[in-house]
Amino acid sequence: MKRGVMKRQLDKKLVLERKTLDTCYVLTLDDDMCVGCGICETICPEEAPKLSKPVTKDGRLVEKPCIDFDADKCTFCGECVDLCPTNAISIEIDGEQRVPILEVEAFPIAKKLIAIDGKKCWLGALIATCDIKCQKECPTEAIDVTVEAIGEESAGRIVDIKVLGEKCIFCKKCESACPEGAIHVITPFRGSLQLDTSLCPEGCQICADVCPSEAISVDEDKKLVVTEEFCIYCGACKQVCPEKAIKVDRAQVLHTDVQSGAWVIALEKLTSYRPLVKEMTRKSEKKRRIRVKSLAGLR
Amino acid sequence: MTKSLEEKVIRNKEVKQLKSDLHKKALVIGGGIAGIRAALDIANAGFPVVLVEKRPTIGGHMAQLARIFPSMDLAIDILTPLMNEVGHHPNVRVFTLSEVIGVNGHLGNFHIRLKRNPRLVDPGKCDLCKERGSAQCVEVCPVTVPSEFDEGLTLRKAIYIPFPQAVPLTYTIDQDVCISCGKCAQPEVCGPRAVNLAEEEEIVEEDVGVVIVTTGYELYGQENVAEYGANECPDVITSLQFERLLSPEGPTAGIPKRPSDRKVPKKIALIPCAGSRDESHLHHYSNICFTYLAKQAILFKKLVPNGEVYSLYGDVGAVGENYKHFVKRAQEEAGVNYIWAEVSRIYEQDGKVKILGVDSQLHKSVEMEVDMVVLALPMVPSLGIKDLADQIRIEVDEYGFPHETHPKLRPVESATSGIFTAGCAQTPMDIQSTVSQAKAAARKALDVLTQMEHAPGSAKEKVEDSSAR
Numbered sequence: 131m132k133r134g135v136m137k138r139q140l141d142k143k144l145v146l147e148r149k150t151l152d153t154c155y156v157l158t159l160d161d162d163m164c165v166g167c168g169i170c171e172t173i174c175p176e177e178a179p180k181l182s183k184p185v186t187k188d189g190r191l192v193e194k195p196c197i198d199f200d201a202d203k204c205t206f207c208g209e210c211v212d213l214c215p216t217n218a219i220s221i222e223i224d225g226e227q228r229v230p231i232l233e234v235e236a237f238p239i240a241k242k243l244i245a246i247d248g249k250k251c252w253l254g255a256l257i258a259t260c261d262i263k264c265q266k267e268c269p270t271e272a273i274d275v276t277v278e279a280i281g282e283e284s285a286g287r288i289v290d291i292k293v294l295g296e297k298c299i300f301c302k303k304c305e306s307a308c309p310e311g312a313i314h315v316i317t318p319f320r321g322s323l324q325l326d327t328s329l330c331p332e333g334c335q336i337c338a339d340v341c342p343s344e345a346i347s348v349d350e351d352k353k354l355v356v357t358e359e360f361c362i363y364c365g366a367c368k369q370v371c372p373e374k375a376i377k378v379d380r381a382q383v384l385h386t387d388v389q390s391g392a393w394v395i396a397l398e399k400l401t402s403y404r405p406l407v408k409e410m411t412r413k414s415e416k417k418r419r420i421r422v423k424s425l426a427g428l429r
Numbered sequence: 430m431t432k433s434l435e436e437k438v439i440r441n442k443e444v445k446q447l448k449s450d451l452h453k454k455a456l457v458i459g460g461g462i463a464g465i466r467a468a469l470d471i472a473n474a475g476f477p478v479v480l481v482e483k484r485p486t487i488g489g490h491m492a493q494l495a496r497i498f499p500s501m502d503l504a505i506d507i508l509t510p511l512m513n514e515v516g517h518h519p520n521v522r523v524f525t526l527s528e529v530i531g532v533n534g535h536l537g538n539f540h541i542r543l544k545r546n547p548r549l550v551d552p553g554k555c556d557l558c559k560e561r562g563s564a565q566c567v568e569v570c571p572v573t574v575p576s577e578f579d580e581g582l583t584l585r586k587a588i589y590i591p592f593p594q595a596v597p598l599t600y601t602i603d604q605d606v607c608i609s610c611g612k613c614a615q616p617e618v619c620g621p622r623a624v625n626l627a628e629e630e631e632i633v634e635e636d637v638g639v640v641i642v643t644t645g646y647e648l649y650g651q652e653n654v655a656e657y658g659a660n661e662c663p664d665v666i667t668s669l670q671f672e673r674l675l676s677p678e679g680p681t682a683g684i685p686k687r688p689s690d691r692k693v694p695k696k697i698a699l700i701p702c703a704g705s706r707d708e709s710h711l712h713h714y715s716n717i718c719f720t721y722l723a724k725q726a727i728l729f730k731k732l733v734p735n736g737e738v739y740s741l742y743g744d745v746g747a748v749g750e751n752y753k754h755f756v757k758r759a760q761e762e763a764g765v766n767y768i769w770a771e772v773s774r775i776y777e778q779d780g781k782v783k784i785l786g787v788d789s790q791l792h793k794s795v796e797m798e799v800d801m802v803v804l805a806l807p808m809v810p811s812l813g814i815k816d817l818a819d820q821i822r823i824e825v826d827e828y829g830f831p832h833e834t835h836p837k838l839r840p841v842e843s844a845t846s847g848i849f850t851a852g853c854a855q856t857p858m859d860i861q862s863t864v865s866q867a868k869a870a871a872r873k874a875l876d877v878l879t880q881m882e883h884a885p886g887s888a889k890e891k892v893e894d895s896s897a898r
Contacts, residue, residue: 136660149663150575151582151680151688175608205572205587205606231571236610391611391626 135201146199148206155206156222159197163218163270163297165342166195167364170210170219173396178203179210184340184370189331191339195369207231209396213240215319215364216270216299216342231392238385238393242300243316244293251312257286264291264304264313269344272297273304301343301360319363321380321401325356329375337367337376381405451537453878454479456637458529458817461489462508462860463643463852463867465515470871472520476878479635480515480523481543483813484577486595487523488512489645490853493578493669495676497860498724499755505678509594516596524633525597528813532640532821536847537877541635547628549602550588554623557598566600566613566624574606580670582688583680588613588624593678602626639847639874640821642831643867646808646853649711654704657804658775663689664782665775665802668721675728685732687801690780694800696737698784699726699765700772701746705807713828716857718805719746723759725803730763738763739797741770741786770795775802808857823848830856841870849873 135148144159170179178200185193208229211219220227231237251260257277265275276290302315325337325346338346338354345361346354365378380401385393398406453476457468460482468478480487491497492512494504515521524543531542558564566588575581578591587607588600602613602624614624651659651667658665664687666674677683687694699722704710719742726738747756759765772786784797810829818825823843824832831850834842841849851866852858858866 148575148584149688150584151686151691153584155573176606205574205608207571207608209608230573231608231610234569234571234612236569236571236608236612389611389615391609393610395609 135204137199137201144197144199146201146204154224157199157204157206158220158222159199160218160220161196163216164194164197165216165218165340165364165366166197166369167215167366168195168197168369169213169215169364169400170197172399173209173213175207175209175392175395176203176205178205181369184336186336186370186372189334189336191336191370194340194366209237209392212237213318213396213400215362217296220296235388235390236392237390237396238388240318241316241384241386242298242318243314244298244300244304245314246291246293247312247314249312250310251288251291251308253288253290255288257288260309262288263307263309267303267307269301269303269342270297270299272299299342299362301345301362303343303360306359316384317362318384319380320382320384321363321378323356323358323361323363323367324377324379325354325367326375326377327354329373330354331373334372336370336372340366340370342366449538451878451880452539452636452638453477454635454637455639455641455874455878456481456529456539456541456635457641457643459489459643459645459811459852459854460484460487460523460525461643461645461852462491462511463645463854463863463870464489464641465508465511466864466867467641467643467851467871467874468521469511469515469518470868471874471878472515472518474875474878476520476875478518478521479541479543479637480521481527481529482523482525483528484591485526485548485601486591486597487515487525488592488595490669491860492592492594493580493672493676495672495679496724496728498720499751501724501727503677505594505676512594512596523597526601527633529817529820530632534636536845537638539637539640539847541637541640543633543635545631545633547604547630548599549604549607549624549626549628550600551623551625552597552599554621555599555619556621556623557600564600565618569612569618571610571612572606572608574603579673579680580667582670582673639849639877641867641870641874642817642821642823642843642848642850642854643852643870644811644814644817644831644854646857647811649704649807649809651804651806654710654804654806656774657700657703657772658777658782658802659804662775662777662782662802663687664694664777664800665804668718668725668803668805671725671803675725675732683732685729692800693733695733695735696799697729697739697801697803698782698797698799699738699740699803699805701740701742701805702744703772703804703806706743711807711809711828713807714746714857715805715808716746716748717859718808719744720748720752720755720859722803722805723747723756723765726759726765727763730765738765739799740765740767741772741784741795742767743769743771743789768795808853810854814854821845821848823850830854841866841873847877 138145142161146157148155168181171181179197182196184195208231211229262275265273272294274292277286278289279286300317305313305315335348338348343360345357349355363380368376368378455471455478457464457480468480472478491508497504526546527543530544533540567586570586570588572587573584576583576585588602673679674685701718701722705715747753769789770786774785781798782802786795788795822845826832833840849870851870852863
């Protein structure tokens with residue numbers, strides 16, 4: 131069935147709209163937030179998203195890879211919404227933000243967390259002690275600290291801290307910047323990032339340009355520096371690297387406990403065979419333990 | 430010369446008649462009204478029939494229609510008894526979700542290979558959740574796609590029943606869109622454990638004597654007629670969508686509402702031949718579009734008494750018994766304004782649909798603002814008929830429809846003996862003609878099946894005789 135989905139480009143947003151007599155589904159891809167990592171392309175069960183090639187010039191990124199959706203293939207299930215590391219995709223059903231696949235518990239929720247410890251960073255603290263580094267360091271402007279000025283210009287007091295969930299990419303930059311250790315972040319993906327600088331062409335810094343969390347950065351000598359602590363393992367750098375010098379291996383995905391065949395398929399695509407086997411074994415062991423316990427309880 | 434002839438005659442040998450087995454079984458490809466009627470006629474005569482349908486249910490396009498002209502009966506009321514009869518007939522084996530992938534042999538002895546796509550739900554175990562009230566598997570399915578039966582006006586899940594009167598009446602998982610989350614297969618969702626996601630496709634082989642091709646039609650894609658605003662305006666709909674809107678069992682329960690804002694349209698325009706008999710689109714004529722639009726106009730006027738209907742036609746194409754009177758009825762009863770005009774462009778403006786065209790009678794430009802436009806898109810051969818025609822070695826005409834041998838004297842025979850065509854597979858036609866063609870094809874098939882044995886060499890033999898003279 132062709133009829134139903136209309137694709138439009140609305141100021142830096144790709145909108146898929148499926149309007150029927152009873153419901154209206156809208157999938158929005160924010161081009162500004164999208165880093166072109168291609169995770170949605172990897173996991174989509176219908177192969178609807180397609181990643182374009184990046185545009186580079188003299189070792190700098192001109193245009194990052196973009197995602198284009200095949201309007202006829204998308205079933206609005208929401209797997210991509212759940213797993214997008216930069217929250218670039220959202221689905222609205224009749225004007226309400228919803229993710230169908232999570233509503234019926236047919237897919238686990240990727241575990242993402244950012245928490246601010248109120249004991250260590252209390253409201254009313256003077257900003258002179260921390261210089262509101264969390265807000266300054268955040269690459270996506272997701273932390274909004276309201277400051278009340280007292281007397282002089284530089285002095286002030288923290289009145290309120292807000293984390294904008296739709297902007298946060300859980301990169302841990304704020305966690306490492308906070309001198310009080312008040313912020314705690316959990317990134318859904320775990321793994322390893324390897325950059326073989328011997329393969330890098332002279333003066334190339336495309337990967338550093340695309341990295342959303344500044345895990346790859348350029349130092350004063352124009353050399354690439356990897357800070358793996360900040361890596362969210364999205365793999366956007368791997369997509370743009372002209373020399374295949376970057377290896378991003380995802381070894382684990384933190385998620386809620388849900389039985390789903392779709393997750394097994396997605397996990398294998400996201401990571402590899404090994405982590406999948408690991409997770410399966412862990413699950414079966416857990417099941418066995420529960421069974422043994424219940425048997426013991428019966429006796 | 431006489432001597433040489435004499436010599437030849439001396440050496441002539443007696444020609445033995447070749448004999449081969451006759452499989453007293455028929456294959457009907459396509460489970461629409463034509464296929465159902467043909468299968469029933471053969472089965473009632475006492476011969477086994479294999480009915481193959483590629484969709485999950487038989488019924489075809491007729492099941493989607495609201496009412497049928499000229500009697501204005503509910504289409505589903507007429508079709509359902511036939512569907513159930515053929516579905517439960519002891520002589521008929523219905524293969525749904527199946528396709529013909531190979532045909533070998535000749536008249537009386539065709540060897541057929543069928544591919545049965547998995548349904549993924551065991552019809553024997555599925556109890557349709559009668560005790561629970563609503564189907565649990567449908568509720569937990571996260572995938573939604575436009576419903577084929579409602580022509581994309583509503584959504585369905587990946588696990589679904591096409592429509593309530595479907596035969597066989599059981600759930601199907603659409604393998605193309607299923608993301609295999611396994612939610613419906615869980616024991617707490619499906620009590621009788623009818624869902625089997627591991628089911629695989631199956632190849633079935635059958636030997637039959639005759640084949641009847643009743644593959645029906647499809648509507649020309651709306652996206653192909655961009656000048657009629659098909660891609661931008663949601664309120665430009667196809668005739669089949671309008672049929673669903675007019676149907677009492679349709680998505681709006683019989684009150685026509687336009688798709689964009691779900692309001693009842695007051696002023697509608699009907700455009701017959703949108704894309705057919707057109708140099709830039711298709712050349713053939715849809716035969717019935719003018720008449721069914723007249724029917725839709727009468728139905729619309731009954732449901733929306735204060736509505737206005739305009740028909741921008743190129744030709745009055747009301748062929749068939751009493752159909753001219755039927756169009757007259759549309760004019761008098763429903764007050765349809767027939768305007769002889771050529772439409773050049775349709776677009777959306779301020780929530781209304783704007784039509785631009787030329788009045789062919791007054792030679793003036795026409796500008797019209799309406800709430801909804803119904804396009805009678807051309808009827809084209811159903812997808813895959815080309816492959817099937819190659820397989821069973823039948824001829825197709827320039828538009829892709831399987832050809833009859835002689836339009837007057839042999840209307841249901843194809844060039845290959847033993848293969849017959851009927852209904853919209855052959856050319857666009859109304860239900861009345863479709864059924865009479867199906868009955869004719871069934872009769873021709875029975876002619877073959879009732880012979881005790883078959884001698885394929887007989888025709889050749891006659892040719893040799895004449896050369897000897």
